[in-house]
Amino acid sequence: MARTRPTTKPEPQRQSGDSVPNPIWFKPVMFGFILIGLVWILIFYISGSQLPIQSIQAWNLAIGFGIMLVGFLMMTRWR
Template sequence: MPESKPRKRPARTVETAAKEQYKPNPVWFKPVMFGLMIVGLLWIITFYITSGQYPVAAWESWNIVAGFGIAIAGFLMTTRWRS
């Protein structure tokens, strides 16, 4: 059975490959990243200072999970941060 000819790819230089891979983050990325980390920390601190009455009294100890979840979302954004 005859084999088909492979298609020729355009030559890629190191410069074009680097340009394709590097795309800086949008302007809003860094403030949102740091904002999430700070809001998560403040959420947990508020929960402890108010003895569980704030931010959401009905959630009881789940406020800790919410605070850590918000902060972890910010920390996960750091893995995608390009300056």
């Protein structure tokens, strides 16, 4: 008596260009960076250049824009 094997379809192999969905934490982290950078800049302007870090003065703007830039760079990888 011959044994029959169950026929299964082989899984298609993914190409490197296939879009794989992002993990669940990606969107909140991305928008979090953008909002934290925006809040950093707003606090700097509203406080009259006294906050968040008084000793670095206008570099607070660079820090705020840098944090926002991380969020915007993450946005290019959002699927």
